[in-house]
Every structure is written in structure tokens, then in C-alpha cells.
Amino acid sequence: MEYNFNELEPKWQAWWRENHTYKVANGGTKPHFYVLDMFPYPSGAGLHVGHPLGYIASDIYARYKRLCGFNVLHPMGYDSYGLPAEQYAIQTGQHPAVTTERNIARYREQLDKIGFSFDWDREVRTCDPEYYKWTQWTFIQLFNSYYCNQAQQARPIAELVDIFAKQGTEGLDLACTEPLAFTADEWRSWDEPKRQQVLMNYRLAYLADIPVNWCAELGTVLANDEVVNGLSVRGGYPVERKLMRQWSLRITAYAERLSKGLADLEWSDSLKEIQRNWIGRSEGAAVWFPLDVPTTSVDAPTGLFMGQVNPQPAPSFEIFTTRPDTIFGVTFMVLCPEHELIDQITTPEQKAEVEAYVTWAKNRSERERQAEVKKVSGVFTGAYAINPLTNEKIPIWVSEYVLAGYGTGAIMAVPAHDSRDFAFARHFNLPIRQVVALEKDAVSDPATWEESMDAKTGYSVNSGFVTGMKVKDAMKAVINKIEEMGIGRRTVNYRLRDAIFSRQRYWGEPFPIYYKNGYPCALPVECLPLELPEVSEFKPTSTGEPPLGHATRWAWDEKNRCVVETSKIDNQTVFPLELSTMPGFAGSSGYYLRYMDPRNDKAYFSKEAVDYWRQVDLYVGGAEHGTGHLIYARFWNKFLFDLGLAVCDEPFRRLVNQGMVQGRSNFVYRSKTDNNLFISKNVKDCASKTVPIHVDVNIVDNDVLDIDKFRQWRPEFKEARFELEDGKYICGWEIEKMSKSMYNVQNPDDLVARYGADTLRLYEMFLGPVEQAKPWDTNGIEGVFRFLKKFWKLFDSGLNNQNAQKEPTKEELKILHQTIKKVTEDIERFSFNTSVSTFMICTNDMTTAKTDNLSVLEPLVVLIAPFAPHIAEELWHRLGHEGSVCDAEWPKYDEKYLVEDTFTYPVSFNGKMRFTIDLPAGVTQSDAVETVMASAEGQKWLAGATPKKVIFVPKKIINIVI
């Protein structure tokens, strides 16, 4: 019988569906294992061959784990809120829900053809109200929580209200937007709006004024990459930096835990490093610098910073530095243009210049600023600070190179040991003073330097009480000193910023928030989900409000607890609802938890479900989510952990990043002089006489062009003539991004139709290591297809042979057990390309050995089942089994079949003092070494010498040292 995949694959796919083969129950006696893929955004273009790569890898692992006796959770769903559907809606007027539904159906169809073992009963969609109910629910929990830095934990905001009423901010260390200090009496004296305003400072989901790129003309916030030279990319309208009230998540509260938690994760080093960089933890010191107040008096800035009241009696400001040891080298201070102190300290003479600079800096877009990073700019305020350790007077400057969002927006500049300060000092001719040297006496004139000495190595020089200390010791000594003096302390800073959570968009989760007297209130959780309303159009409103501003039924009736007409808003009992929606990462941050118990309408997921599955054991997806989804999901999980819902602090124990699949484009070469003439690639002078044109890879086979299909492909090629080589037209090729415009998109459906799903699955794995980026090249798929046909044939002859039950030969057992061993090890380390090679070798060997012994062949069916489930299922049933091969038992190998039983020595001497021997079972290394020593004694080829030492190394090689 022929290997007829066209018949066999749909048959078993239907059988699996009817028998609910992949349905997974929560609980049972088996050990549990959770294998998850990053769920896709269902785009209109459908799947290309790059998408299933990770799904196939995780499917293999999931099926393998199941065969090893685990209860495996392996779900799939859709990240179905997002921008493309909305933009398509704006252009065509089609409702995003309709196009999304259609795209999902197409994705499902494509996925089903590849034979995945997903439990589709657990499917989730982020745009489904039953799902986003819990996204909204989590948002309300965030809104109703604060973060206690002492306990390193989120707590209910109600608890904080009690604390404020009892003790004010006394003794508290809280994550906040800006440091506040007040007493219990003050708190009690405030009215509700004022209290709400204060609480907003501590909520984990909070409203705050955040600088954004605002385009008035388009009525929307733009991302940095949507703005060029202060103009919007689309339309060319002016864009301004503007503070806008936006929802944010206080992810910075979790910076420490997000950073520390990385250590125990089985993630690639590179991805951990990406996250570490993004979180940007740096240890250093916060130091208060007193102002040298001229004639006009300046009010001391009041308030807390990092939970501490300004300890300075005199007016002063705080800086952050990672190099406290260089404090003796400070020659100027720099404030960021947004710094609140600027207005207060600028001298009248400098006022005009400083104001001009601040205005200029403020109006620059993020993009402009970043493009001119190397350009030095700044202005002197006329004011001075006092170095608290030397009592020196130090000028205070303002410059863009100091960022408002990091540290305190103010720095002490040490030009000798910081390249940016160095550039600034050189530009404005400020003094540079060396305070660190590689050797204690290696002091030179900084005026002769070409660059600053930034390295944290060497010794302190010219540095008062730390002179002569190693840099590391000097850092500690200075911090101790400033702590002792009460002017600063050891501290940690993070680069991570809070996540802006508002989008002026339609196709996203509505915020379960309404506005009462101007302050936001959360909907009662029993009223969730708050469903996305219908709107007349998907664009912003004429007044610049988000698309939800078009909704006529978008107000909250507090008394009747329901959504009502906007016209009924009276701000007494009926209030306006929030108009922006949540961003893409909202729905994807907790979906892995929902899969554990996806149909629960009482809770996000039940306690039993999460106690059973705990966390994702293996997560497979692209590394491009390293600083987005993978950070947000960890944050989301940690928050749910604090609430007592999640049972693990980290969501994804092991993470594998599949590499990007690039496209392999094909080209035809059109004559420069004759538009209808195409010259084959290797014809003489082809390159100089022609221009390359992309040609659809689907009408090219092994770089040979199908001429007829090419003429039909596009009307302008109808009259095409060809200059061939060896009767063929050979195309050129290049590696490019896989995209429609390059005509290099391989559709998995076409390959399934031509070679079958099993061949596609094996070939995707055979292409190379899963983690590695690689170009898609269909040319090799024939080899894998041939292998499956050989594999099939092996069984076909075994099943047709009457004598098939005879004793297996030693050779056959050796091949079998080698294969089991290799494949098992390969799967464990996610090296699927080598597993496929192993199958090929095994099949070749078995074919050569004319194996028809079913007892040897049967375990192979189980081995290949994770990779090629359809053919495995078919053969499994032909071998007489009733149930699915998915429930078989993973074969074990026995070392005894793997060792050689011949022992000959020495079999070869290659002139480099090296023997090759075969070591039989039961012979120890020292026996072998002794035997070789004895046999080597007095041998001619050793020139009469006696070996001094015999070194045994694995791999049947013995080295002799004379």
C-alpha cells in the first residue's frame, strides 16, 4: 500500500475530534505538565510557515510528555483585540468584531490541518466578554491596591485608608507617583475628592499626567515612531509634547522582584539579559546638595523622596549617583529642563536664557532629542550648590542630557569620570578634576585627556578621606559618611517606567471606570463584564475624544447598576464612563491562568485548578516579546500572587524562544532592453544586461521557474520569452523578510496539500535548531517526504510478511535502542532537528537490514508519534491497537544493547601514538590501559621505548605518552 497522506490525515484528525483525544481534565493521579504557546493575533493575512514553527515544537514536547505519563495541558487561543482590525475598520467601515471572527476561523482551519494536540475546549479570546470580564476584574483589583515596599507586596487600598486615618504617612514606605507627607489630622480634615486625589498617588492602577506626543489635528496620542521632526507621519500635522491624563500601571513597584526573580528561571541568558537591561537596576547613593542661596530667599523644597523627608535644614535638592566615590571630583551640577527647582533658583541675569532653553527643550519631540544625542546643549542658571563633603561652591546648569524620568532628574557632574559630563565640560569649558587613577600615583592633567576614565577600577586620588582607597572601598566609605552626616543614603534605582495603560482606540477592553465629581470610581465587580459599546464610527470624535465618545449608550447609572444612555448623565446618579480602552498587553497578561479553568463564570480561575496546574512549565514564543508581554505577564502574575490567586510568583518556569523564519525570495532577470525577455541566471552577462524582479516562490521549484505558470501569473508577463540554460529557467534567490510584497510567503496549506501535515511538521523541525533564526527554503522538503515514504514502506513490508514475528537480531535491537536513546535525549533538550536526522538514520539502517520484525518496529511508531502523529496513528492501528497512539507508553532503552561485544586491540595505530580499541562490556578502563601497556612494551613502532603513561579517553581511543 502506498503512503497516502491525503486520505489518512483528515481521517485521523476527524477521529481525534470525535474521540476527544486531546481533552484534558484538571486533576487525576498523573503528574501534571503545562505546555503553552504564545497565542497569536489573528491577522487578515493568515498563517505563513513561520507561525507554526513554535507550535510544532511545543506540540512535539507536549505529546512526548503525555507519552511519558504526564497529564499535559496544551491550550490555544487568540489575542484578538488590536490595531490592525481597527484600522481596517476605519478604512472599510467593517466592524472589527466581524473581521476578527473571520480571521480566527481562517486561523483555526489552518491550524487544524497541521494536526496539533490542542484542547480546543479551553480556547480563549481576549475580545470575548466572558474572557475580558477577568481582565477588567484584575484592573479593578489593581485600582484598589497599593504597594508596600517594606512588605514587598501589594495590599488593599482600604487598608491604607485606615492607616492614613490613624498615623498619616508616618513610618510608611509606599510605591507612589510623588512623595507626600501628611499627618492623620490632615488626612481626616480632607474632603472626599482630596482624599481620592491622594489615594491616586498610591494605587497600582492610577491616573496621572504623563508627557505624550499629542497631535491636535488628528485628535490622538501618537507613539514616538509616528512622529518625525515634530510633525505626524500621517498628515504632517504639528505634534506637541503634552501632559495628558492617562491610566498607568505601577509596574515600577515590582522592579525589584521582577529583577530578582529572573535568577531562578530557565530562560535563555540573552532574554534574561534583555529583561535585566530593561529593568535597569543600578545601585548607588542618593545625596542632598544644599543650595548656596544668594540674596533672594528660596523656600526649601518640602516633601518626601523615597520615603524620606528632606533631611537638610537649608534649601537643597537631591541627586542620584552610581559613583559616590567620585564626589570630590564634582565641578558642576546639572538639572533636567523639567526640574521644578529651576524657576526658584535661576538668577535674574540668567532668567531669559534659561527660560528660552527650557521652552526649546520642552517642545522637542522624543525623536528629535534622540537623534541628536551627541549634540551638547545646556545653560547656566546663575545659581550654585555646595558640595557637602568639601563645602565648595558648584555652578548649577540645566541640560537635556539629564532625564526627568530617571533618578531625581538632577545629577552631580564628574567630568573626569563620566563621558557625558566630560563632553559637557569640554563644550562649556568647565573644569575637569581627576579623582580616580589606575595606580595610586598615576595622576595626569585632564586637559590633555581625549576621553574620561569611566571604568570602576583603580584608586581614589585627590579625594580627601578616601584618597588611596580602591574604588569599590571608596564607594562604601563615602556612602557611610553621607549616611552618618544625614545627607543621603545607599539606594537602588531602576530604569523601568510605569506602563501607560490608556489607548484612544475602539477595539480594546473598556475600562470598568466611571467619573464621579471628576474622580474615577470602579464599577462593582458583580457588574462585569462592562461590554464594549457599539459606535457609529471608529475614528476619534470631532472634539478630540476617543472613539467611545461616539457611543450613545455609555454612561453608568450608579443606583440601578447598569449602562444607560449618555444623554441621561446628570452627575448625581448617572455618570460618564471612561472613553479610552486598554492596550494590547492587557488581555495577554493573564491568559495562561485562564486556560486552567476557562469556562468559570464565578472566578478568574478556581483555586483547585491553579493548585493543580500551578504555572506554565514550558512556554514557547518569540523573543520580540522580551520587553513587552513577558514583563507585563510577570508583573500581572506577581500581583495575582500577592492577592493569593496565583500560587507561583513566576508564571513561566521554562521559556524557549523560537527563531524568526525569514523568507527566501526568488528572482527572474528581465532584459533592460526588451521587457518581454527574461534571461536565466547563469547565462553569460545576465547580471549586466538585466534587472532582477521578484517572482512568486510558489511558481518556482528548486529555483527552476515554471514558465507556463509565470506567463499566467500576471498580465504583463503574458508575452514573456525566455533565454534558457539546459532547457530550464534558473532563478536567483536572496534571504529577505517574509512578506507579501516580496512574493516569498510560503503558505502551510499548500505544503500540507502537496506533502501532508506530517512532512510539514518534520520539515519545519529539520530546518535547523528551533531557537535559531533561519530562512525558509522549501527545497529540502522532498528529503523528509522521501523519509516518511520509506518509513511507511518498512511497516508495510513488515505487516505483509508472515514471518514477521521471529526473534529480533542483535543488529536490529542495537539500532532500535540507539534510536530511543538519541530521540529521548534530543527532545529533552529541544533539539528536534537532530531527532529527525536520527529517525532517518534508523529507517535507513532498518531498511538496509531488511527489518520486518514488528516487535522492533512497533516502538518506532511511538517514538515518531510526537513528530508525525497522523502516520503514527495509522500504523498504530494497523499494528492491532484499539486506542490512540497518544496514550501509548514512551519506550525505554537498555544500555546492554548499545555496547559492542567484540574486543580487538590494538586495531590501529595512526602514527600519533594513538590506539583505537573497542571496549567490551564489563572491561574497565584500567584493565584496558594495562592490556595496552603490556602489548605496547618492546614494540618496534615505539622504537624500543616503554610507555610512561597510557591515557584512556572515551570514544575508544588510547593515547600513549613515552
Next chain:
RNA sequence: GCGGAUAUGGCGUAAUUGGUAGCCGCGCCAGACUUAGGAUCUGGUUCCGAGAGGAGUGGGGGUUCAAGUCCCCCUAUCCGCACCA
């Protein structure tokens, strides 16, 4: 600029983790079979050389009896961050 990764035949890759480099597959060459196929099978295929032989894992140095693998210095490509004090 900082950080991470990668580099092996014409191509994708493999190498039991320091032990005979090039497994497996594509492609190519030669052959077999044939009712001629997008079929199957056999042999060959790192490079130079007719051959004996020599060279060889991006380049240069080092450690080792032994290096694709470990260390140092370059070069190229890819990815992430980018004035983060």
C-alpha cells in the same frame, strides 16, 4: 557607545560537550530499473592533487598528549537597549 548571540562543504546543518570534523538532508556527479516519473534503488561528493599525499571549522595568538569546542585579541553578521548618571 553598552549588552547579548552567531561564524563549520555549493546549501540547511551534525559532532556523544575537550577525543578520528563534516552525521542526516538538499543539490550535484555516475550508474541501475523502467509502460518516462515531481517514481524507486545503488555508488560517489570538504578543498588542492592523476597519485602518494597535503590543507582544512571567519582571522591571529594561547592552554592541552589532543581544540569546531576552553582562554585572549581582532573581523563580519544578526538581535536588544541607547544621554538611565
